[in-house]
Amino acid sequence: MVKDFINRFKEFIQKNKLISPEDKIIVAVSGGVDSVVLLDVLNELKSQLKLELIVAHFNHKLRGAESDEDENFVKKFASELGIECYVRSEDTKEYCKSKKISIQEGARELRYNFFETLRLIKGFDKIATAHNANDNAETVLLNLFRGSGINGLAGIQMKRGNIIRPLLFATRDEIEEYAYEKGLTYRVDSSNFKTTYRRNYIRLNLLPLISENINPGIIETLNRTAQIFSELSEFIRHEALKIIKFVAVEENPGKILIDIQRLKNYLFFIQESVIISTIETFFNERIDFARVLSVLNLIDSTPGSSMMISKDLFVYRDRQYLVFIRKPELFETEVFAYVHPGEKYETDFFVFSSEFVKKEDVQFNRNPQVEYIDAELIADELILRNWQPGDWFIPLGMKGRKKLSDFLIDLKIPVYEKRKILVLESEGKIVWVCGFRLDDRFKITDSTQKILKIEFHPKPIAQNQ
Ligand SMILES: Nc1ncnc2c1ncn2[C@@H]1O[C@H](COP(=O)(O)OP(=O)(O)OP(=O)(O)O)[C@@H](O)[C@H]1O
Known part of the structure; x- marks a missing residue:
């Protein structure tokens, strides 16, 4: 099984161009079974693929002594494999309080900022996280039930910027089996705030029911569906960038004007992608589906209507245009x-x-x-x-x-x-x-x-x- 797992891993990273020989990879290890297995597999392939690996762990200080035990566990595991380990600790609660954001959001921000800073300092190529096929299936269903566009139905992205998710091919059971067969130990419940009530409900109640009564391979099925949406989303994004050239009448740093009448000529999912791509491409920010809907609702509201997209990005409905604008220009x-x-x-x-x-x-x-x-x-x-x-x-x-x-x-x-x-x-x-x-x-x-x-x-x- 172990050999087979490693082969499937190799196939997955090659097919999706996630890892190439001689890559320098930061492995994000929380101490949970997924990231322990990810590190182990990458370590197995290290010499064959001539990889350079380092481990990064973020101690969020959210669970008292347990958080410190996670940290020590990760350090010990890395040192047993002879891999350098970098740890950062920060009082995440304090950080979130001061920034007035949720713990989940703040923890994620701190964690990914740390990984990226480390990557830049060390001159590494990629950051690998250990999301698995179950995480992906749960994400797809969560997004579907909450309401989502094509992007949401594409689930967890295999690759985003420098971040790669090479374990997405494997289900949680397979990962646990690998750990069992290799005698790997790991920390239980080391994840941060992944188990929100809704996600837990989907994992513990809904998916087992679907699996028993409708489709025993529901995890794989949902992953395939996500893959289809992911390709579709990639295709539309490509088209959207061309359309922006046509609908955006003015582009300069800090401001984009989109011609409402022209935008209206397109189908809804294209409009959606134009909004997402505008925000990602020109303002380097991300927008969730609920906000995309609100932005598109502005099109039918009266001139002067506006909304905040993020702390400092603002969109305004003018007589003729949707105006995306950095807040300082407008308010200061x-x-x-x-x-x-x-x-x-x-x-x-x-x-x-x-x-x-x-x-x-x-x-x-x-x-x-x-x-x-x-x-x-x-x-x-x-x-x-x-x-x-x-x-x-x-x-x-x-x-x-x-x-x-x-x-x-x-x-x-x-x-x-x-x-x-x-x-x-x-x-x-x-x-x-x-x-x-x-x-x-x-x-x-x-x-x-x-x-x-x-x-x-x-x-x-x-x-x-
Ligand atoms: N504290 C941490 N330190 C290092 N890596 C972490 C930490 N927490 C999570 N990770 C990495 O991220 C992966 C996913 O973790 P988890 O499911 O807890 O995150 P999440 O809440 O879904 O958030 P996100 O999707 O933003 O990573 C882990 O398998 C691990 O690779």
């Missing part, structure tokens, strides 16, 4: 500042400057970011602030007053851009809709004596904000 532009004629005011997002100039230095041009005003008509202290509903002004060249909101609609300024518009105010009157239009009352005329040149320049958004 709340502005209310006192500025004095002749002074400069600068933030991370824009520069406002003003200087007194002579009549002969006035250069009229079509650049709306530079204007000249009659300095004798303004106060000594001006206010630079976000525009607000109810604001009005007299646009240059016009006689009557105009509501700023109407002015912005006429200019077809997208909803998300509107939020960032600033006005320069003097004694309750708007002098300038910065970067757009001067107020007629403050323009320079033949009788103007003192001229103030005003400029407003937004700054490009820094990458990866």
